[in-house]
Amino acid sequence: MKKQDVLIIGGGIAGLSVAIHLAEKRPDLSITVINKTGEGEGNTTWAQGGVASVWNHQEDDFDKHILDTLDAGDGLCDREVVDFVVKEGPGRVQEIIDWGTRFDKIKNGDYDLGREGGHSVNRILHYKDKTGWEIQRAILHKVKHFSNVRILENAFAFDLITQHHLGKIVTRATPDITCYGAYVMEEENQPEVTAFLARVTVLATGGAGQVYRSTTNPRVATGDGVAMVYRAKGKIRDMEFVQFHPTALYDPSRSPDFLISEAVRGYGGVLKTLDGHEFMQKYDPRGSLAPRDIVARAIDREMKIHGWDYVYLDCRHLDPAGFEAHFPTILENCRSIGIDPLTQYIPVTPACHYFCGGVEVDHKGRSSIHQLYACGEVSCTGLHGANRLASNSLLEGMVYGYRIAGDIAEHIESNVMMDKVREWDAAETSAPEEMVLITQSEKELKEIMSSYVGIVRSNIRLQRALHRLENLLQETEILYQSTTPSPQLGELRNLITVGYLITRMAAYRKESRGLHYTTDYPEKLPFKDHIYL
Numbered sequence: 001m002k003k004q005d006v007l008i009i010g011g012g013i014a015g016l017s018v019a020i021h022l023a024e025k026r027p028d029l030s031i032t033v034i035n036k037t038g039e040g041e042g043n044t045t046w047a048q049g050g051v052a053s054v055w056n057h058q059e060d061d062f063d064k065h066i067l068d069t070l071d072a073g074d075g076l077c078d079r080e081v082v083d084f085v086v087k088e089g090p091g092r093v094q095e096i097i098d099w100g101t102r103f104d105k106i107k108n109g110d111y112d113l114g115r116e117g118g119h120s121v122n123r124i125l126h127y128k129d130k131t132g133w134e135i136q137r138a139i140l141h142k143v144k145h146f147s148n149v150r151i152l153e154n155a156f157a158f159d160l161i162t163q164h165h166l167g168k169i170v171t172r173a174t175p176d177i178t179c180y181g182a183y184v185m186e187e188e189n190q191p192e193v194t195a196f197l198a199r200v201t202v203l204a205t206g207g208a209g210q211v212y213r214s215t216t217n218p219r220v221a222t223g224d225g226v227a228m229v230y231r232a233k234g235k236i237r238d239m240e241f242v243q244f245h246p247t248a249l250y251d252p253s254r255s256p257d258f259l260i261s262e263a264v265r266g267y268g269g270v271l272k273t274l275d276g277h278e279f280m281q282k283y284d285p286r287g288s289l290a291p292r293d294i295v296a297r298a299i300d301r302e303m304k305i306h307g308w309d310y311v312y313l314d315c316r317h318l319d320p321a322g323f324e325a326h327f328p329t330i331l332e333n334c335r336s337i338g339i340d341p342l343t344q345y346i347p348v349t350p351a352c353h354y355f356c357g358g359v360e361v362d363h364k365g366r367s368s369i370h371q372l373y374a375c376g377e378v379s380c381t382g383l384h385g386a387n388r389l390a391s392n393s394l395l396e397g398m399v400y401g402y403r404i405a406g407d408i409a410e411h412i413e414s415n416v417m418m419d420k421v422r423e424w425d426a427a428e429t430s431a432p433e434e435m436v437l438i439t440q441s442e443k444e445l446k447e448i449m450s451s452y453v454g455i456v457r458s459n460i461r462l463q464r465a466l467h468r469l470e471n472l473l474q475e476t477e478i479l480y481q482s483t484t485p486s487p488q489l490g491e492l493r494n495l496i497t498v499g500y501l502i503t504r505m506a507a508y509r510k511e512s513r514g515l516h517y518t519t520d521y522p523e524k525l526p527f528k529d530h531i532y533l
Contacts, residue, residue: 059121268315
């Protein structure tokens with residue numbers, strides 16, 4: 001067993017923001033950050049577009065950013081959360097600039113603010129078309145200044161430790177469920193699982209894009225945090241709201257899908273049919289710059305009507321030098337498959353991108369389980385509602401990272417550190433004889449979710465998906481109980497759990513709102529509500 005004051009699971013912008021701010025406030029605390037890959041391999045690094053923040057006060061203000069966020073969220077945003085995230089955002093952005101983040105500037109020294117779908121003005125700070133990579137570089141450099149922060153790479157957390165691991169029965173009705181840390185495999189080639197005990201645990205494990213066949217998320221996005229909290233009987237909310245990015249590069253040979261940033265449409269790119277006609281005006285007066293849920297559904301409809309696998313993004317009319325300066329990575333990736341965006345259409349298709357639901361947290365990032373916080377994409381804060389406004393996610397991670405650090409610093413003395421918990425028991429298990437049992441179940445999951453629980457849903461699709469997912473859950477749990485633990489099996493277990501949660505919550509929502517559209521209930525209900533499991 002290993003002890004630390006604070007255990008942070010996840011090493012992206014949300015988790016490292018907690019670590020940095022807490023280390024500054026409380027150098028007396030021991031902080032361990034667990035990252036299941038190497039440095040900078042999570043969703044933060046893959047973020048292209050940028051960070052939305054009110055920066056140019058001559059053209060923008062807090063009210064505009066708030067209204068844009070509320071409009072995108074389609075009635076399910078928490079207004080108070082939207083207010084404080086937007087208003088605290090510029091301060092958090094200035095901090096990462098002070099830590100060394102290099103956002104693009106124009107010739108006069110002002111920041112080159114971009115615009116993306118759903119935004120009424122230019123407010124996106126960016127670094128070319130790899131903003132997340134630049135932010136991750138800066139925060140990794142910053143966190144290494146603190147001697148009380150230890151980063152453990154290539155370590156996999158299997159489950160949270162609660163009263164259940166003290167021999168007590170825990171159900172969803174149990175009051176005062178408390179987290180005492182997590183069971184962690186420190187090295188993949190050494191199958192021992194260790195209890196990491198802590199007075200505070202913070203989940204910053206990111207999203208779950210790998211639950212779908214087509215996704216812009218890296219391989220590590222397997223929904224680990226949401227699944228762990230669900231198994232620990234914590235509250236999960238609004239998982240039916242899965243954001244499909246409208247414009248992933250169509251390339252069947254690639255996985256994950258390469259993202260064509262929304263900033264390209266903000267720069268002037270236009271969506272067109274395969275016969276060269278604009279089509280977005282049929283669906284929204286904002287055209288190609290409508291919010292993501294509207295654009296993704298419009299593309300999906302055009303593809304289904306005509307039997308196409310993709311539509312076009314037209315950038316041929318844009319300034320070549322400006323495009324190359326703003327989007328060098330996109331240009332390189334398109335050219336690598338024989339497409340020159342300066343002279344040819346870019347084939348694009350929607351792909352799973354972001355989860356608006358997750359672990360329910362309050363305004364300070366506290367989950368329903370005591371001593372457990374969550375921030376970033378794993379959490380459901382109320383900022384995004386039924387659909388995320390582009391480039392609000394990195395902002396949310398920074399604001400909540402700061403708030404969580406402040407709450408921990410103030411209250412950690414009242415938390416409990418367990419001296420001993422039940423050791424991980426792998427007795428009577430054996431190494432998997434056939435990896436195909438894992439790989440085939442993952443393929444089946446992706447097919448189920450992509451075919452039945454995608455951009456457009458229906459009662460019969462969801463019921464068929466639930467039936468198959470329940471079987472997969474049962475089969476995987478039997479395999480998990482009888483097999484020596486491995487990250488691959490742990491990720492499969494988590495992905496199937498997340499797929500089940502998405503599908504169950506989608507089946508409960510008898511309306512179409514934001515990212516959830518069902519042909520059986522195409523209208524919005526007059527009341528607005530959240531769905532919990």
